Amino acid sequence: MRSSSDHFQSMFRFLINVVLILLQLTIIGLIILQFSEDAVYAYWLIEGLAIFVVLNIVYRKKTAAYKISWIIFVLAVPAVGIVLYFIWGRQRVPRKSKKRWDEVNQRTFLKLEQNQAVFDSINDKGIKKQVELVYRLSDLPVWQNTRTEYLKLGEEMHRANLEAIKTAEKFIFLEYFIVTAGKMYDELMAALYEKAAAGVEIRMMVDEMGSLSTLPKDFYKSCAAHHIRSIPYNPLSPSLFKFISFRDHRKMTIVDGRVAITGGINIGDEYINEKVRFGHWKDMALRLEGDAVFSLTTMFINMWDYSTGAVSPLDAFKGTVTPEVGNELVMPFCDGPMNTRNPAVNTYMTLFANARDYIYITTPYLILDTDLTNCILLAARSGVDVRIITPGIPDKKLVYATTRAFYGDLLAEGVRIYEYSPGFVHGKVLVSDDQVAIVGSINMDYRSLTWNYECGTWVSGSQTVLDIKADLLDCIKVSREVCYSDWEKTTFMKKVGQSVLRIMAPLM
Structure with a gap:
């Protein structure tokens, strides 16, 4: 869900853009009115700087859609575009932060080695290639x-x-983007307080921006009073760009390194339909029990140590009880602005490239770059049954309009799009060919695939994959299919507006 603070972020950027564009137009107007020689020189100086910035954009390793959006913006309104590009567009991580991140990685992600026997046991070459790719991208x-x-x-x-928290004996880790007061919060915190009183170590990390307007005022004080270690991820700092842009969008609960629950669900009553905001709230998660939980534990320790400067003994948080199960393959992975290999989007593109029969997706926001769009279109053109489920009732109208702006190209090539009629689908789920599924926090939009810290769990060879397929087919049954003929009826001016939204999408 895009929280009110997330909405504030979008509106903040939008208002800055509007103000600076008006300023640019004012400057141009004054130049035209005065038409002095010095003013003309100043204007051409700005144009020269704009060309220099455009060359910098072209040189950088970014997607074509991202580059095109910034190039158009910088050339159209250079005085504004140059300023905003250096504020929002470069996505540069400070060297000090990158160095600290690399140091933490050395004792977390890089300590996890692939069990060769597990890898060698994979007989399907396509599945084996996917596993090898995700491992290389995410470690x-x-x-x-x-x-x-x-x-x-x-x-x-x-x-x-x-239920998992009740079984805790050693530790509980929680990492959430949004935490909101209400029934879900009260029941969760009551369970945590009870376990903390029994001596269980509890750590809780909450995204500062995501929960800016929702977190109970006494949250950190109450946690401290009950011996729960709680921290805000990326608290407000002089680096406004870093505070607004790099968000921890992950959602996970980890108990004793043995059980984990992760997916798209935050802490708030709308997620459990105790509070109705946008009709029925449809969301999804995955419960893991066994060895793969250690990857999620490592993700949490990695972010905790990076945020606090602590050095946590990773091996001390590894589960010791392994369930007796079959040959199910489970691969939690994560992504974020520090990882230039882009695990999330490349994993998605690999799944589209390898799909043979079908690929079904749910996402609350469908705001795609050129590369991912082309992968989806190639799958559809090759006869793969591609279906995408988006919300029937939007949480934010501007984002919803941007999502719909991407329908045309997809529908024209045979991709089937469904809007969830009962309400708002917030789940981020993908399933393909009865073989592979992903459940996570990753939206199919620029923010999730470029700016946020995200996580997902890739699964194969289990009943879980078939359960996900059945659920998505049930969603489709109660959804309204959007046909290409419907999209063609869109008015000319509305299509112009959608074109503008598509250009601006990477900048939101």
Whole structure:
């Protein structure tokens, strides 16, 4: 969900853009009115700087859509575009932060090695290639000895969370983007307080921007009073760019390194349909039990140590009880602005490239770059049944309009798009060919695929994959299919507006 603070972020950028564009137009107007020689020289100086910035954009390793958006913006309104590009566009991580991140990685992600016997046991060459790619991109291995359970509603996830917490004996780790007061929060915190009183170590990390307007005012004080270690991820700092742009969008609960619950669900009553905001709230998560939980534990320790400067003994948080299960393959992975290999988008593109029969997706936001769009279109053109489920009732109208702006190209090539009629689908789920599925926090938009810290769990060879397929087909049954003939009826001016939104999408 895009929280009110997330909405504030978008509106903040939008208002800055409007103000600076008006300023640019004012400057141009004054130049025209005065038409002095010095003013003309100043204007051409700005144009020269704009060309220099455009060359810098072209040189950088970014997607074509991202480059085109910034190039158009910088050339159209150079005085504004240059300023905004240096504020928002470069996505540069400070060297000090990158150095600290690399140091933490040395004792977290790079300590996890792929079990060669597990990798060698994979007989399907296509699956083996996917596993090898995700491992190379994210430094996180594939596991067996893990049982997964698909949780198709926030209500199921909340119950699984509480049940797992009740079994805790050593530690509980929680990492969430949004935490909001209400029934879900009260029940969760009551369970945590009880376990903290029994001597269980509890750490909780909350994204500062995501929960800016929702977090209870006494949250950190209450946690400290109950001996729970809690921190804000990326608190407000002089680096406004870093504070607004790099968000921890992950959602996970980890208990004793043995059980983990992760997916798209935050802490808030709308996620469990106790509070109705946009009709029925459809969200998904995954429960893991077994060896693969250690990858999620490593993700948490990595972010905690990076944020606090602590040095946590990773091996001390490894689960010791392994369930007796079959040959299910489970591969949690993560992504973020520090990882230039872009695991999330490259994993998605690989799945589209390897799909043979079908690929079904749910996403609340469908704001695609050129590369991912082309992968989807190539799959559809080759006869793969591509279906995408988006919300029927939007949470933010501007984002919803931007999502719909991407429908035309997809529909024209046979991609089937469904809008979830009962309400708002917030789940980030993908399933393909009865073989592979991903459940995570990753939206199919620029923010998730470029700016945010995200996580997902790739699974193969289990009943979970079939359960996900069945759930998405049930969603389709209650959704309204958007046909290309419907899209063609869109008015000319509305299509012009959609074109503008598509150009501006990477800048939002």
